[in-house]
Amino acid sequence: MVSAAPVASGRAPYTAPVSPSAAGPSVAPPSVPVSPLPLPELRAALLAWFDRTGRSLPWRAGAEGARDPYRVWVAEILLQQTQVARGQIYYDRFLTAFPTVQALADAPQEAVLKAWEGCGYYARARNLHRAAQQVAQDGFPGSYDGWLALPGVGPYTAAAVSSLALNEARAVNDGNVRRVLARLHAEPQPTPAWVQARADALLDPARPGAWNEAVMDLGATVCTPAAPRCDACPLRVWCAAFASGTPAAYPAPKVRAAAQEVTVVAVLIGTPHRAVLERRSGALLGGLMGLPAEPLAAGETVQDALTRLCARLPARPGAFLGRLTHAMTHRRVTLHLHAAQADLPLRMVADEALSRLDQKALALAAQPALL
Ligand code: SF4
Secondary structure, rough: OOOOOOOOOOOHHHHHHHOOOOOOOOOOOOOOOOOOOHHHHHHHHHHHHHHHHOOOOHHOOOOOOOHHHHHHHHHHHHHHOOOHHHHHHHHHHHHHHHHHHHEEEEEEEEHHHHOOOOOOOOHHHHHHHHHHHHHHHOOOOOOOHHHHOOOOOOOHHHHEEEEHOOOOOOOOHHHHHHHHHHHHHOOOOOOOOHHHHHHHHOOOOOHHHHHHHHHHHHHOOOOOOOOOOOHOOOHHOOOOHHOOOOOHHHOOOOOOOEEEEEEEEEEEOOOOEEOOOOOOOOOOOOOOOOOOEEEOOOOOHHHHHHHHHHOOOEEEEEEEEEEEEEEEEEEEEEEEEEEOOOOOOOEHHHHHHHHHHHHHHHHHOOOOOHE
């Protein structure tokens, strides 16, 4: 844990703790030697900056430490892995459809998935819906532990909601927090446990909700990934990465596993606006509607998979309409789209919740040259 001992005087550039994480071999840039952070000064500086410049966001309705729990909860689930500007559009659409937790609890799952369209990670929407039904029955949880017990709520969301809506002293730990703390301490390889320990130590127990919002805002607007604006940063005088002269080098880039390559054959029966759709199953896209599709089995050709798909429906295969690629979290999908004919019921595409992959396939089919 970072010491709370105050610094006697001055604000010399800071040196940060050696990593205790021992997370694999050290890579450049190096950790920088130890010195404790002056918590009262540092907290006061960041909170004063936040009080002046904190973002006005729709889910920040309500007083500091007493935010609307439903809005905070929906935002934290919906904005994971999403830029705030884009996430705000999705958030507004979702809150318009379901302005209260009761409205969300009462809605059919298809309507929830439709309002979630484009946000990806549809398991989150299904869990949010189940949890809303629980909250509508039992009331909002009154503590971090109560939030953590809800479906789909992990430590990050529980910390965010309990600090922002209940003023409970719980520190959030997300990508923004990780980056800010890694730079503050010049830690190249911060593990989740390392980040959580430092976030817990820095959290201002008098204003936990504001503190969490402040760190998130700093990471989103000043201590940005590629080009941190250190000149505008309230933590600059204590920041070891700034003192190093290469703040953007911290933390070191993560080595990501290569995405799995998946090839899929899909058929368009009907038109891009009125087509045969099937309900998807599985964790990734379960509950969504989509064009009839089959992934290529090992050793299969596209033609083999198309024949298998058409035999299943049944349908008669038609012209090749095009090919597209789509990146998902751990997969890169190549989709081959064919026309097909069948005596099967058509659905209005606009009425259904579709994945981004299916939306791209329909957009491909709607290109003028293909009509
Ligand atoms: S001084 Fe620069 S690197 Fe350090 S926390 Fe502030 S913006 Fe980030």
